Amino acid sequence: MIAIKAQELTYTYSVGTPFEKTAVDHINLEIEQGEFVGVIGHTGSGKSTLIQHFNGLLKPTSGKIYINGTDLWAEDTVRRAYRVKVGLVCQYPEFRLFEETVYKDIAFGPGNMGLSPAEIDQRVRQAAAAVGLKPKTLDSSPFELSGGQKRRVAIAGVLAMEPDILILDEPTAGLDPKGREQILSLIKAYHKQRRNTILLVSHSMEDIAKYAKKVLVLSKAGVVMYDDVANVFSRAKEIEKIGLSVPQITRVFELLRDQGYPVSDSIYTLEYAKQELLRMLEERGVPHA
């Protein structure tokens, strides 16, 4: 099933003013249900504008956006339902926490869905557990928590709505390496368990390489590539040309290839790199301790 379909999708800011700017320009795209997609693009490439169409926050200037086959803008009544089906964790979501307790903050979304109190309670606890929050944290004020903990609360608030499609806009910005890995591992586990569609917007190519299965590359308001991670990062030179980068490990292998070594062009994680090198070192009989 196609979870997200964009057809000639176009969005222009400030139409009719000197600052008129088309941020999304005739994009055609189909994302299958259950995919884990990394979204990359330089600042101003249109990625934030594009993802805001997926839950109906922005209305296309022209073109269509379909979620699970439904045209979001065909009737005014459908969009509310899709705000829940498509969960968007925006950048720095912890700035949008507002409730007295962590529990109430996570319960806000499901509370607006007309669920029973028992169901809400269950969802809050499940979502909190999914992001690794301890039950006793639920009674704290979200404002007493550290930045990383607040981020988890904000993500839990979206997970509690049990969206079919989960979009995370730079969920690890500003976190330290350990915090980054924890949040992304939790998201990966959540994806494995629920098999829902996940879009992860990130500037960290290392994180995309490690967690996503496919990569959507945006540049200048259009889609440049949408393919498996290995295929995308094997086009390192094109990616660097549009102001993005590939993981450092991929660049190391590019240099080895330039030197004439027959190494694979689709090395994008440390683990693959290590295996590939150990194989070559073994083959050549390089002495080791």
Next chain:
Amino acid sequence: MEDIITAREITFGYPKENNQIQLVLRGVSLTIQEGEFVAILGHNGSGKSTIAKHMNAILVPNEGTMTVCGIDTKDEEKLYDIRRQVGMVFQNPDNQIVATIVEEDVAFGPENMGVEPSRIRELVDQSLEDVGMSEYKHHAPHQLSGGQKQRVAIAGIIAMRPRCIVLDEPTAMLDPKGRREVMRTIQRLNRENSITIVLITHYMEEAAKAGRVVVMDDGQILYDDTPKHVFSHVRELKEVGLDVPQATELCYELRQAGYDLPEDILTEEECAQALCHLLERGKAV
């Protein structure tokens, strides 16, 4: 070279409920000389932002002394002198932009310093050029992307021509291109204008570009050395929740497997070169 920042056994804590103190810095001593480029690493809560805020007297130590450009930061009458010599750039540019037009925002600092209008013009133009934002000088900041706004915020600091700039995760919100541009700007300011740079970052590849890396853990300094020495402690860094560049980690892993590779690899070029040397020691296939 003159010492620009000197921390002597400084201790700092935030008050908690029930009159207790949450200690964030536990007796930190650190000296930074004029012209240095120092990166500070540490996981969230390690105290790295807290020490940065001591560097232009946003915070003052509970115990110990902090001296900036020869001035004790506890001397409130000298706050102005400290802050015009040590500028600070924060993570979120939205909290740092005050004007409605880019060039006016950059002019805000020099205007407050009583600089002559014609000189302000020069400072603003030069600063915007340094961060690659000249073509946006007549734009409103809200029309810019996060990365562009951050470059404007940096321009606003540079326009005051400080002796030292402290940047607290300035690239956390930027894309790779924006990050490279900001890093290049920072390196150029350090090299060509001899501005002392203190860079707080979570990106190991950025820290690798500094002349010196300070690693903080639990309110204390764990390492203070050149990037090559600091990043050779792969396992210890991972234990305190940090990372090393992928090139460093790959060499570390291969060393663990018994292969002879140097411990001080940081960049992809060094890594590829070392791997070529290693592969040449076997027979061609």
